[in-house]
Amino acid sequence: MPRSIFLPLLRELSSAYQAFEVYSSAHVRSLSLTPAQFDIVATLGNTPGMSPKELGEKTLITKGTLTGVIDRLAAKKIVRRVASPDDGRCQIIRLTSQGEKLFARIFPLHVAHMERVFAGFSPGDLEGITASLRLLRTAFVAAHVSTKP
Amino acid sequence: MPRSIFLPLLRELSSAYQAFEVYSSAHVRSLSLTPAQFDIVATLGNTPGMSPKELGEKTLITKGTLTGVIDRLAAKKIVRRVASPDDGRCQIIRLTSQGEKLFARIFPLHVAHMERVFAGFSPGDLEGITASLRLLRTAFVAAHVSTKP
DNA sequence: TTACTATAGTTCTAGTTAGAACTAAATTGC
DNA sequence: GCAATTTAGTTCTAACTAGAACTATAGTAA
The missing domain is CATH 1.20.5 (Single alpha-helices involved in coiled-coils or other helix-helix interfaces)
Structure with missing residues (x-):
């Protein structure tokens, strides 16, 4: 068992993810959103909205955290909570029209920013x-x- | 430019890192440390100690965060701060003897836990x-x- | 030497994070 | 149809997170 060989792999995984975060989040912050907020806006863009549960699964944000992130986006009038007609426990989180405009403006900018990384x-x-x-x-x-x- | 192809890569990077975190941190927490605290202990093990600056570079923890992590490890008597003899701005963070015992006990456990992932x-x-x-x-x-x- | 600049750590703020306990609504089993 | 269980979201706590402002010490250049 060559035990020595998977520790460098784990270090590279952390470093690569960290480098991604640094590069991506500096750009996202320049757009006045946190990385978590951007993920939510990007996930809701071009959809009719979805429940916090589904949002959490797609963005890998756990439900306790998600409540707070959605609170702050709602306070900025970027998303709103709508009660589900089918299920009294569920909500549907939707972009507001202001949120849709934001998405249309910043999502392509961020994709272009990330695309530069892979030019080579x-x-x-x-x-x-x-x-x-x-x-x-x-x-x-x-x-x-x-x-x- | 096939723009469609790097977005899945980014999703996989986040998912892979997240899966690593979930797997690794569940184990670390069962050893009564947070992931950040474990990283510090693992980095200090088998060394004569090092400055917070060097620790931050190795663990990818930024200096503002590091102050608090070291505070909590020091409160648990796992590390201690020693003033650098050479440079009045510097400290040396060292494992206490209790910290060394902890390292000797848990580091091999965690390596074995991670090794299982790569069995195949x-x-x-x-x-x-x-x-x-x-x-x-x-x-x-x-x-x-x-x-x- | 004395001002300028750089570096090491701390502090502060706003936000994210996971996990556990909790509430309310739905579903299941009987 | 009612009790038991599950599920969706919120709340709470302790900790981490980055970034910026701050303090103190060190190095540099005139």
């Missing part, structure tokens, strides 16, 4: 890296599940 | 994934630097 990569590179990441995620999820039951 | 991976797999991550990090850092000056 071929499609094959990108697919290879994506496959590596998928493999990693799958391994962590499988390992986590196997500790639970 | 060949050394070649691990090296390939590590290389992908290194490529990613480099690209983000380069892009970030090019926005600064």
Whole structure:
């Protein structure tokens, strides 16, 4: 078992994610949103809205955190909460018209900002890296599940 | 420019990191440390100590955050602050003897816990994934630097 | 030397984070 | 149709997070 070889992998995973965060969040902050707020706006854009549960699954924000993030976006009039007609426990979070305008303005800017990172990569590179990441995620999820039951 | 292809990569990067965090931090918390505290203890183990600046560079924790993390570890008598003899601005953070015992006990446990994730991976797999991550990090850092000056 | 500049850490603020306890509404089982 | 369980969201707590402003010390340059 070459134990020495997976510790550098974990360090690189943390470093790569950290570098992504630094690069991405500096831009998002320059647009007057926090990274979590941007994720919510980006996820709600071009949709009829969705429940906090679904939003949390897509953005990987846990429900306790999500309440606060939505509170702050609602205070800025970027989203609003609508009661679900079907289920009294559910809400639907929607962009307001102001939120839609914000999304239309900043989402393309941020995509362009991120695209610059990959200027030197071929499609094959990108697919290879994506496959590596998928493999990693799958391994962590499988390992986590196997500790639970 | 196939713009569609790097967005899935970014999603996979976030998901993979998130899956790592969930798996790793559940274990760390069961050892009565937070992930940030564990990183500090793991970094200080088997060293004569180091300055907060160096600790922050190794653990990717920014200096403002680090003050609080070290405060809490010091309150638990796991580390202590020693004034640097050379530089009046510097400190040296060291594990206490209690901290060294803690490190000796939990670090191997955590390494073993993480090793399980990679049971199904060949050394070649691990090296390939590590290389992908290194490529990613480099690209983000380069892009970030090019926005600064 | 004396002013200027850079560096190390702390403090402060606003926000995110996870996890656990809680409330209310729905679903299931009997 | 009622009790037991599950699910959706909120609230609470402790901690982390980045970034900016601040203090103190060190290095540099005239």
